Amino acid sequence: xxxxxxVSKWYGQARVLAGCSTRIAEGEVVVVCGPSGSGKSTLIxxxxxxxxxxxGTIVVNGVSVGAPGTDLPRLRARVGMVFQSFxxxxxxxxxxxxxxxxxxxLGRSRDEAHARGREYLARVGLAGFADRxxxxxxxxxxQRVAIARALCMDPVCMLFDEPTSALDPEMVGEVLDxxxxxAGEGMTMVCVTHEMGFARKVADRVIFMDQGAIxxxxxxxxxxxxxxxxxxxxxQFLARVLxx
Amino acid sequence: xxxQLLAPKYVGWLIDGFYVTLAVSALASAxxxxxxxxxxxxxxxxxxxxxxxxxxxxxxxxxxxxxxxLFFWYFGLAALMPQGLLEWLNTPHHWHLAxxxxxxxxxxxxxxxxxxxxxxxxxxxxxxxxxxxxxxxxQAVAARALGLRPWQVWRYVVIPQAFRIAxxxxxxxxxxxxxxxxxxxxxxxxxxxxxxxxVETETFKTFQAFxxxxxxxIGTVAVIELAGQWVQRRRPALGAVR
Numbered sequence: 001x002x003x004x005x006x007v008s009k010w011y012g013q014a015r016v017l018a019g020c021s022t023r024i025a026e027g028e029v030v031v032v033c034g035p036s037g038s039g040k041s042t043l044i045x046x047x048x049x050x051x052x053x054x055x056g057t058i059v060v061n062g063v064s065v066g067a068p069g070t071d072l073p074r075l076r077a078r079v080g081m082v083f084q085s086f087x088x089x090x091x092x093x094x095x096x097x098x099x100x101x102x103x104x105x106l107g108r109s110r111d112e113a114h115a116r117g118r119e120y121l122a123r124v125g126l127a128g129f130a131d132r133x134x135x136x137x138x139x140x141x142x143q144r145v146a147i148a149r150a151l152c153m154d155p156v157c158m159l160f161d162e163p164t165s166a167l168d169p170e171m172v173g174e175v176l177d178x179x180x181x182x183a184g185e186g187m188t189m190v191c192v193t194h195e196m197g198f199a200r201k202v203a204d205r206v207i208f209m210d211q212g213a214i215x216x217x218x219x220x221x222x223x224x225x226x227x228x229x230x231x232x233x234x235x236q237f238l239a240r241v242l243x244x
Numbered sequence: 245x246x247x248q249l250l251a252p253k254y255v256g257w258l259i260d261g262f263y264v265t266l267a268v269s270a271l272a273s274a275x276x277x278x279x280x281x282x283x284x285x286x287x288x289x290x291x292x293x294x295x296x297x298x299x300x301x302x303x304x305x306x307x308x309x310x311x312x313x314l315f316f317w318y319f320g321l322a323a324l325m326p327q328g329l330l331e332w333l334n335t336p337h338h339w340h341l342a343x344x345x346x347x348x349x350x351x352x353x354x355x356x357x358x359x360x361x362x363x364x365x366x367x368x369x370x371x372x373x374x375x376x377x378x379x380x381x382x383q384a385v386a387a388r389a390l391g392l393r394p395w396q397v398w399r400y401v402v403i404p405q406a407f408r409i410a411x412x413x414x415x416x417x418x419x420x421x422x423x424x425x426x427x428x429x430x431x432x433x434x435x436x437x438x439x440x441x442x443v444e445t446e447t448f449k450t451f452q453a454f455x456x457x458x459x460x461x462i463g464t465v466a467v468i469e470l471a472g473q474w475v476q477r478r479r480p481a482l483g484a485v486r
Binding site for chain 1: 380382383385386387388389390391392393396400401404405408
């Protein structure tokens with residue numbers, strides 16, 4: 001589904017991605033973790049071409065992301081993405097947020113788009129909220145709408161970039177519940193997150209990054225079960241995030 | 245007391261002038277809004293071939309007095325135009341379209357409208373640019389992530405939000421356009437200021453002539469202000485909680 005090979009990226013002299021390689025199979029749930037500034041958000045954004053990269057190859061669903069002729073908007077329409085800061089469109093109601101890309105990108109009729117929107121809104125537990133504006137929702141509700149907005153596009157995979165980091169603690173659960181359910185339905189997911197409980201519970205694999213490089217890439221039972229077998233930086237990171 | 249009032253004939257002059265003021269500032273504001281948006285987009289374009297000419301335009305029109313610009317369009321441009329075109333512009337023309345007649349306005353209308361439009365557009369472009377800057381960059385990123393093409397990102401996500409952010413200063417520019425239109429009297433456009441000067445010259449009732457003009461200007465600006473407040477109240481604020 002997703003193949004990342006030797007991907008590197010520089011900001012001037014600073015190397016933010018250092019020869020990253022991994023593969024994500026269909027239906028797999030992969031958690032990417034690491035200290036801040038480790039390049040995990042940058043890596044996930046290269047998958048749908050939001051961040052260009054300088055070296056290497058990324059192939060998503062048979063499409064080479066970095067190739068010059070690639071129609072990136074078309075690829076992005078099939079790759080769902082959820083952001084730390086939700087990024088709902090504040091001038092549109094929830095219903096319109098869900099319908100916009102369906103209508104202008106996929107060419108669906110308004111009725112079809114609204115029907116699809118209603119369906120996914122119910123799936124994230126916000127059935128009665130179609131006419132609200134984003135500003136009238138809590139952070140957790142906004143993020144669930146953002147997930148529904150991505151799902152309306154029938155994505156082949158979903159990218160989550162720290163989806164719970166901007167939320168108050170009591171709202172983290174409602175968003176993670178939606179993600180757990182999605183994983184259970186067999187959605188291919190790549191999640192940058194510090195929620196190690198989520199990683200342990202639903203991830204098939206955990207990737208640990210530091211200073212732009214993938215230092216560890218293993219099944220999650222191995223990652224959490226065999227602490228001694230982890231690279232030193234990963235052990236330090238785990239000790240810090242799991243201590244409280 | 246009665247002899248203090250203006251004769252109906254002179255009030256009529258003022259009303260006629262007021263209509264011209266309204267027409268010129270409304271038309272110039274509408275045209276300047278479209279032109280200002282295009283200028284703003286050009287100014288923000290990634291290629292210098294668009295951005296630099298737009299920047300030059302903005303500097304030129306923002307940093308010179310409107311009065312000088314009006315003189316340029318009225319006298320300067322006329323001097324540059326071929327004689328035939330100038331004569332055509334200065335003679336009245338009528339066309340009869342299906343149901344209504346179209347009258348080509350005298351040259352001072354064309355020059356006044358052009359000058360006021362180009363001047364106002366430069367300011368409106370900067371208000372739009374501030375509005376675009378006020379839209380968080382993550383909004384465009386999220387729109388791109390949904391598969392929107394660059395023009396769709398602008399059309400559906402950035403411009404609607406930028407417009408709402410820019411609305412209060414934009415209304416301020418429309419008020420300025422009404423007030424600035426008074427400068428077109430210098431090129432002989434018979435708008436409100438010109439008319440009040442005429443009335444004053446004929447009647448020597450200085451206070452009444454300019455007093456009525458002042459009230460009409462204040463009234464117009466107040467209407468724009470109220471319209472703005474009404475629009476703002478009807479639409480909830482953006483991103484109160486983010």
